[in-house]
Amino acid sequence: MAAEVIDGAAFARDLTRELTAKVADLASQGTVPQLAVILVGEDPASQTYVRSKIRAARSVGIRSVEHRLDAAIAQDDLLALIVRLNSDAETDGILIQLPLPPQIDVTKVIRAIDPAKDVDGFHPNNVGQRVTGAGGIVPCTPKGVMLLIRSVVANVEGLDALVIGASNIVGKPMADLLLTAGCTVTTAHIKSVGLPGICRRADIVVVAVGKAGLVRADWIKPGAIVIDVGINRVISPCGQSRLVGDVAFQEAVGVAGAITPVPGGVGPMTIACLMINTVHAAIERRG
Ligand code: GUN
Secondary structure, three states: OOOEEOOHHHHHHHHHHHHHHHHHHHHHOOOOOEEEEEEEOOOHHHHHHHHHHHHHHHHHOOEEEEEEEOOOOOHHHHHHHHHHHHHOOOOOEEEEOOOOOOOOOHHHHHHHOOHHHOOOOOOHHHHHHHHOOOOOOOOHHHHHHHHHHHHHOOOOOOOEEEEEOOOOOOHHHHHHHHHHOOOEEEEEOOOOOOHHHHHHOOOEEEEOOOOOOOEOHHHOOOOOEEEEOOOEEEEOOOOOEEEEOOEOHHHHOOOOOEEOOOOOOHHHHHHHHHHHHHHHHHHHHHO
16 A cells, blocks of 8 residues: 655644734734844755845845855854844844855854744754753754654654664654654664664654655654655766655655655745744744
């Protein structure tokens, strides 16, 4: 039997609709949430992501202020902008699109953001709070993935979960959220030995490595939930460019119990969760 295809785009639209009503309510009380979006350089993928985030903010009623900076910007100038946004009363959220150019120390930049405005949840304060169960802002992609998983299985306690990919943005926080939800969690990565066998044990697989079609049908336990975070641009034999995930979708859909498509799976949820984090930051900050 073919898997349930999890419609992340529809889920994100529902979340966005609810949020739009909440933002209208806030606006009627004089609070318009404001998101500062910083893009350094001309990376085409980053430009696309930033455009989508700004469009989503506008549709929800969040005011977005874009800061486009030259790829050669000095680190001190970027830090000075962050300091200014930290103390700006109108700014509720600060998003710095990653990756950053090599002259910039990303750790230093993330540490400079006021944790209360860190709507990506990357600041060590937010990471520490999350890991210790003390709250904190949760990174957008793992937050969205948890919502998608729970839309299929409300209670994941005791399930065997595998996260392939160990980035600070997705893999590590994802494993932490699954652990907190009661899963038995394995974190693997592209260099893990015996990955297909590790994967075949998992009831839930989240893949975020950026390698098109890595996860094949024979890696998947029948009935497993498969969440594909990968976004890879490939050129088909007839020369057309298209986006595919880290899972070989056409074959995996025949084995999995539920699976996210690319595009239209995790991507829209990441953006919806960024909007949610921004609105929550505004509410927390402005009381
Ligand atoms: N680059 C890729 N994913 C993300 C993300 O979730 N947030 C930011 N700021 N940059 C990214």
